[in-house]
Amino acid sequence: MYTSDRPVILLGCGRLGSALLEGWLATGTLAAERLIVLTPSNKTAAEAARERGARINPPEAVLAEAASLILAVKPGVWREASGPIAAALAEDVTIVSLMAGVGAHSLSSVFGKRPVVRVMPTTAVAQGRGVAAVWSNHDNARAAAHALFDPVADTVDLTDEGLIDAATAVAGSAPAFIHAYVEALARAGQAAGLDAEAASRLARGALRSAGAGAETGAPLSDLIARIASPGGTTEAGLKAQAEAGLDATAMAAVQAAVARAKALGN
Ligand SMILES: NC(=O)C1=CN([C@@H]2O[C@H](COP(=O)(O)OP(=O)(O)OC[C@H]3O[C@@H](n4cnc5c(N)ncnc54)[C@H](OP(=O)(O)O)[C@@H]3O)[C@@H](O)[C@H]2O)C=CC1
Ligand SMILES: O=C(O)[C@@H]1CCC=N1
Known part of the structure; x- marks a missing residue:
């Protein structure tokens, strides 16, 4: 819970900014009156926040x-x-960057000595069910990020x-990446004879079921073992998936995203 009496400025209210606004208001992390949103164009989430008392593009x-x-x-x-x-901005304002690639050093070149914390969340913060990596050299900045993100995400500190x-x-x-895998699963289901709607609903349902399992907190290996009957269909599918290069696929996706983050920061 964010307890400071001072406001929070949200610069940018696109996909992630809107998701955050929705999550903060739905979970009561932040009273709407404490929110200042800076956005060049009207956004549904910002308008909903304005109706509850948020200030949109106020005087500087x-x-x-x-x-x-x-x-x-x-x-x-x-x-x-x-x-x-x-x-x-005040001299002591905490700079909370959600941007991929942009380093603290670059941020300080614009914001001077103000403390910086970098947070990398998922858009499921909108439902209060995101995950967010947090890094900062400043204890107070890290604490400010935790106050804002703990209510809407599982926060993971990076050293x-x-x-x-x-x-x-x-x-x-x-x-x-995972949604793309589920789409591929649905296409494979169609190739196996399902019509498009049935394949899509079944694959999405499988994603939901996997998510429900993950939310129990059980190790993924246990969740896999619970589904894979010895000598059964799941075992056969898992073996084929591994042989077709599942690890290499995940590795390629992560390496490409890391490389792109580095390029975005340059
Ligand atoms: N989407 C995601 O899942 C995640 C995104 N991020 C990071 O979040 C950041 C935003 O990404 P995302 O939300 O996807 O991008 P979007 O393009 O959806 O949102 C960016 C927003 O910034 C606004 N904007 C542009 N110029 C200004 C300005 N001068 N002042 C205020 N707002 C401005 C745009 O306004 P307008 O619409 O009017 O052009 C737009 O709505 C990125 O840095 C990304 O790396 C991090 C984790 C996850
Ligand atoms: O695609 C992007 O660049 C952003 C960062 C992480 C998710 N979306």
Whole structure:
């Protein structure tokens, strides 16, 4: 729970910014009156927050009240988006960057000595069921990030900023990798004779079932063992999947995402 009386600025209200707004308001992490949203265009989530008391694009002087600035803009535009507001911020404001690739050193080149924390969440923060990697050199900044993200995500502290790129691949991007796998499963189901709708519903249901299993907290190896009857269909499928290069596929996806994060930061 975020307990500071001072507001939080959300810079950028796109897919991730909107998901965060929804999650914070749904979980009561933050009273809407404490939220300031800076967005160039109208967004449904921002309008819903405005109706509950959030300030959308207020006069610049208001920004000095904030305790935290959340950067939820694209890595390619953060400098032009931050430049005009940096001077208006309090000297002690915590910079909470959700951006892939952009390092603390670059952030400090714009925000000076203000403490920086990097957080890499998934969009399931909207449902209060995300996961988020957290890295900072500053204890207070890390604590501020935990106050904002613990209510909407399983937060995983990283000891080294260099690990954020790996976390971006394995958390931020990975839900899309998994959705793509489920789509491939549905296509394979169609190839095995199911019609498109049945294949899609069955594959999505399998994803939901896997998620429900994962949410019990049981080790994934136990969950696999519970489904795979000795000598049965699952064992046969798992063996074929491994032989077809499942590990290599995951490795390729993670390595490509890590490389892209590094390129985005340059
Ligand atoms: N989507 C995801 O799952 C995740 C994303 N991230 C990170 O979050 C960040 C945002 O990604 P995502 O939400 O997907 O991107 P989006 O493009 O959906 O959102 C970015 C938003 O930034 C807004 N914006 C652009 N310029 C400004 C400005 N000057 N001031 C304020 N807002 C501005 C855009 O406004 P407009 O719509 O009006 O153009 C847009 O809505 C990225 O850095 C990404 O690395 C991290 C983890 C997961
Ligand atoms: O695709 C991206 O670059 C962002 C970062 C992690 C998820 N979405």
